[in-house]
C-alpha cells in the first residue's frame with residue numbers, strides 16, 4: 001500500500017517542499033533540490049530524528065543552569081527518555097563548551113554536551 005508524506009526540508013535554509021512516497025521498501029522523494037534533501041526526506045519518513053536542546057542544574061557556577069544539547073540527532077520516539085535523563089543530571093562548575101555531560105544518553109550512541117563555558121562563582 002502506497003503512503004505519501006509531505007515535509008519541509010530543514011537541512012538548509014532554502015526549505016524545499018518534499019513529497020515522500022513509500023511503497024513497501026521503495027521510497028521516492030521528490031521536490032528536493034539536492035541530495036541532502038533526498039537523505040532528509042527518506043530519514044524523516046522512516047526514522048525521524050531531532051537534536052535535543054535543554055539545560056541541567058549547575059552547582060558552584062556563575063549561572064544556575066548549564067545549556068546542553070545532544071551532539072547528534074536522536075530518534076523522535078526517544079526524546080522523552082532523553083529529556084528525563086538530562087533532567088536527573090547535576091554538574092559542577094567550571095564547565096567548558098563541548099564537555100560531555102552524558103555519555104551515550106539512553107543507549108542512543110549520542111552524547112549530551114555543554115553548549116557554553118561557565119566558570120566557577122567567585123566568592
Ligand code: SF4
Pocket residue numbers: 009010011012013014015016031032033034035036037038040
Ligand atoms: S533539498 Fe537541498 S536545497 Fe532543498 S532545503 Fe533540502 S538541503 Fe536545502
